[in-house]
Amino acid sequence: MTNSLAANYLGLFPVAGLALLAALLVSKSRLAPPVKLLIYLALIFRFVGAWVRLRVAFDVYGGPMDASVYSRIGVRYADRFLSFDFSPIFNPDIWIHGRWWGGQFMYWISGIVYAFTGPSMLGAFAGFSMLSFIGLVGFGFAFRRSFPHVPVTRYLRWIWFFPSLWFWPSSVGKEAVMIMGIGLSIWGFIGKNERINWPLLCLGLFFVMGIRPQVAAVVILSLVLGHWLSLGGRWNLQKSAKGAVILAVGLAGIYFSMTQIGVEGFDIEGVEAYLDYNTARSNRGTKVEVVGVGLANIPIAMINILFRPFPWEAPNTMALLSSLEIWGMWALVCFKRKTFFKSLRNFRSDRLLRVAVPFILVYSITLGMLIVNLGIIARQRIFLFPFLFLLMEAVPRVLHERKQARLRAAAVPVYPAGVRMGTAP
Numbered sequence: 001m002t003n004s005l006a007a008n009y010l011g012l013f014p015v016a017g018l019a020l021l022a023a024l025l026v027s028k029s030r031l032a033p034p035v036k037l038l039i040y041l042a043l044i045f046r047f048v049g050a051w052v053r054l055r056v057a058f059d060v061y062g063g064p065m066d067a068s069v070y071s072r073i074g075v076r077y078a079d080r081f082l083s084f085d086f087s088p089i090f091n092p093d094i095w096i097h098g099r100w101w102g103g104q105f106m107y108w109i110s111g112i113v114y115a116f117t118g119p120s121m122l123g124a125f126a127g128f129s130m131l132s133f134i135g136l137v138g139f140g141f142a143f144r145r146s147f148p149h150v151p152v153t154r155y156l157r158w159i160w161f162f163p164s165l166w167f168w169p170s171s172v173g174k175e176a177v178m179i180m181g182i183g184l185s186i187w188g189f190i191g192k193n194e195r196i197n198w199p200l201l202c203l204g205l206f207f208v209m210g211i212r213p214q215v216a217a218v219v220i221l222s223l224v225l226g227h228w229l230s231l232g233g234r235w236n237l238q239k240s241a242k243g244a245v246i247l248a249v250g251l252a253g254i255y256f257s258m259t260q261i262g263v264e265g266f267d268i269e270g271v272e273a274y275l276d277y278n279t280a281r282s283n284r285g286t287k288v289e290v291v292g293v294g295l296a297n298i299p300i301a302m303i304n305i306l307f308r309p310f311p312w313e314a315p316n317t318m319a320l321l322s323s324l325e326i327w328g329m330w331a332l333v334c335f336k337r338k339t340f341f342k343s344l345r346n347f348r349s350d351r352l353l354r355v356a357v358p359f360i361l362v363y364s365i366t367l368g369m370l371i372v373n374l375g376i377i378a379r380q381r382i383f384l385f386p387f388l389f390l391l392m393e394a395v396p397r398v399l400h401e402r403k404q405a406r407l408r409a410a411a412v413p414v415y416p417a418g419v420r421m422g423t424a425p
Contacts, residue, residue: 011120012047015127019043034153042160046133049170050125057171060318067172069103071121074110074172081115105210110172121172128176132169135183136160138204139386142190143394146352150395158389163325164382174211175379181207182219182383189223190352215383218363226355229348291369301368302361305381309374322378329388336392346396353394356387 026039057067073096077088088094089108097104110124113131117123136159144152159165169176184204188197201223209216227246291297291304307326314320333340347353363384371377 008120008122011117011123012126013123014117015123015130016047018130019046032153034151035156038153038156038160042133042136042156045161045166046129046170047126049166050122050129053129053167053170054122054125056318066174067121067125070106070110070172071114071124073107074114074124075119077107077111078114078119081111101210101213106174106177109177113172124172125170128172129166129170132165132176132179133160135180135204136165136386138180138183138185138187139390142186142352143390145190145192146350147394147397149397150393155389155393158393159386162329162385162389163321164378165385168379168382175382177207177211178215178383181205181209181211182215183386185219185223186352186355189226189355194351214366215363218359218366221362222355222359225358226351229354229358230351291372297369298365301366302364304368304371305364305377305384308377313374319374319378322374326381329385333388333392339393339395340391342399343391343394343396346398349396349398350394352390353396356390360384360387 023040023043026036029036031039057065080086080088088111092098092100095104096107109131113124113127117127139159140152140156143150143155165179169179181204185201185208186204188199188201188204191197191200205216205219208219224246291301307330309319309323311320311323311327314323343353344357347357364381367377367380371380
């Protein structure tokens with residue numbers, strides 16, 4: 001990996017070329033001008049995020065830590081890939097961790113990115129930032145297809161420019177790949193005209209599974225609930241059969257995800273053992289109290305993820321910024337509380353909302369019972385933000401249809417008694 005300043009910036013050119021190509025295609029498209037402007041600004045922010053993330057990694061933390069490992073091995077893999085040697089992918093005997101997911105999967109992704117950017121850490125940071133943007137674009141497509149009556153710019157302005165969503169995923173790290181995978185999964189699940197795009201859905205789940213199988217299990221559970229929690233109505237044979245397939249595939253996916261991380265069953269003992277082990281691993285740095293497993297601990301687990309650190313808990317500048325950000329988001333929720341609570345009350349009327357609410361609940365509870373380090377919490381809760389902003393901006397279809405019905409009723413002219421419509425009074 002290069003330490004030359006010029007060579008480091010040189011690695012930006014391939015990524016910038018792709019960004020310019022994307023901007024050119026957008027300029028020729030039939031998208032509305034406000035959407036085009038947001039895309040242009042969002043592409044710029046991906047590079048700003050990469051530069052800021054790299055500077056913070058070195059100047060605040062003394063080095064990019066995990067990113068250094070992924071980069072060092074990624075550069076080695078890139079040399080092999082450019083020589084058409086793909087044994088690091090297909091030969092388990094040379095896998096560094098002895099398993100295909102987690103760090104090993106990150107080495108493959110890093111190798112592919114470095115093969116494109118060259119041995120430039122800044123270029124690779126920008127490349128991973130663009131990968132995360134693909135997932136955020138997926139969220140935008142899902143929102144547009146679910147709520148065509150709502151200007152999509154209201155949603156895009158949050159998920160494309162909220163600080164955590166352009167800062168944390170803008171490095172050689174798992175957050176970028178996770179955002180991409182979750183976004184593609186949601187995009188594929190919403191599909192088009194109520195039809196699931198299975199290749200896109202499976203591709204997204206593959207990336208999530210490759211990084212964190214436990215999060216893949218949460219995503220799969222949310223997707224299954226997103227289908228089965230629909231409000232009554234037209235449950236014909238075809239829909240029921242599709243629901244049975246989704247349920248069967250979902251349960252198989254959850255079981256596979258849990259066995260990958262060492263939970264051999266769905267019994268409480270196995271889950272508790274996993275949580276205890278991983279809580280101990282995160283028990284370093286600035287910590288919150290250990291929550292533990294149990295129904296009584298759910299409120300504290302959710303508070304830890306959705307509200308902390310409190311401003312008075314921040315031991316340094318980064319923690320203070322994280323606190324200001326999360327509380328700033330809740331200030332926005334308070335400002336848009338009517339839409340937020342309407343979305344919650346009517347979440348079963350729209351498939352995207354039926355996925356969002358279970359994901360927020362299950363992910364925040366499990367993460368809150370698992371992680372006690374405030375820095376890790378700040379990074380890993382970023383996957384909640386696209387769903388939280390969804391609740392802030394979505395107008396459930398049932399409410400929109402009721403409003404349209406009221407407007408049509410108010411527009412019907414009232415004629416005096418004895419006068420027929422179409423005749424002069």
